[in-house]
Amino acid sequence: MATPIRTTVLISGNGSNLQALIDQIAAGNLxxxxxxxxxxRKDAFGLERARKANIPTQYHNLVKYKKQQPATPEGVQAAREKYDAELARLILADQPELVVCLGFMHILSPQFLEPLELAKVRIINLHPALPGAFNGVNAIERAHAAWMEGKIDKTGVMIHDVISEVDMGTPILVREIPFRKGEDENIEVFEKRVHEIEWGTVIEGVSLVLNELAQKST
Incomplete structure (x- = not known):
């Protein structure tokens, strides 16, 4: 069997998609x-999931960098750039071949993306919307609101390549999710369904990329 692809995962929250990956790798499916x-985020439960699976973890927060700069738009920008440059350095020290962003609530700038591109590290992201529809944060809530207003009848989830424009990289895998009248009016019910679809999409999307990377290395 081919050597497993060295993968780094970036998270900010509960890590249920990370868990799906951990389980599928353990089962020999990825x-x-x-x-x-x-x-x-220090209290992200995903870190606990990683520790249980004996995966090394790291906490890297922007606040420290913001404190070193003046509280101006330029200062915030400088802090983000320094944070991103250090994030790239931390990740590249592990020599990954793939970085998977699973609910990582931080917009990655060229200071992060360019060093990884030079090192030929592929970066992919999970986003709970259709390509070009609801870029950025709160995509599920914004799609739900648009449906309630009668503007759309479906949303979706996708795995896409990461570029500096938020959620605008080439889609690798897209899953459409039609809204269901009589059920999805309750946003909690709808969010739960989206997250369940995400787990399958993550596995399928990551699998496609792993196969691609494995072919390139042969």
Whole structure:
């Protein structure tokens, strides 16, 4: 069997998608080795999931960088750039071949993306919307509101390549989710269904990329 693809996962929250990956790797269904899970939130439960699976973890937060800069738009921008440059350095120290963003609530700038591109590390992201529809944060809530207003009848989830424009990288896998009248009016019911679809999409999307990377290395 081919050498497992060295994979770093970036998270900010509960880590249910990370758990789906861990489980599928353990079951021998994905040819990957998660070498580190990194979070920008200290209390992200996903870090606990990683520790239980004996995966090294790291906490890397923006606040420290903001404190070193003046509280101006320029200062915030400088802090983000320094944070991103350090994030790239931390990740590249592990020599991954793939970085998977699973609910990582931080917009990655060229200071992060360019070093990884130079090192030929693929970066992919899970986003709970259709391509070009609800870029950025709160995509599920915004799609739900648009449906309630009668503007759309479906949303979706996708795995896409990461570029500096938020959620605008080339889609790798897209799953449409039609809204269901009489059920999805309750946003909690709808969110639960979206998250369940995400788990399958993550596995399928990551699997496609792992196969691609494995072919390139042969």
């Amino acid at each position: 040819n990957a080795n998660i070498i580190r899970v990194l979070s920008n």
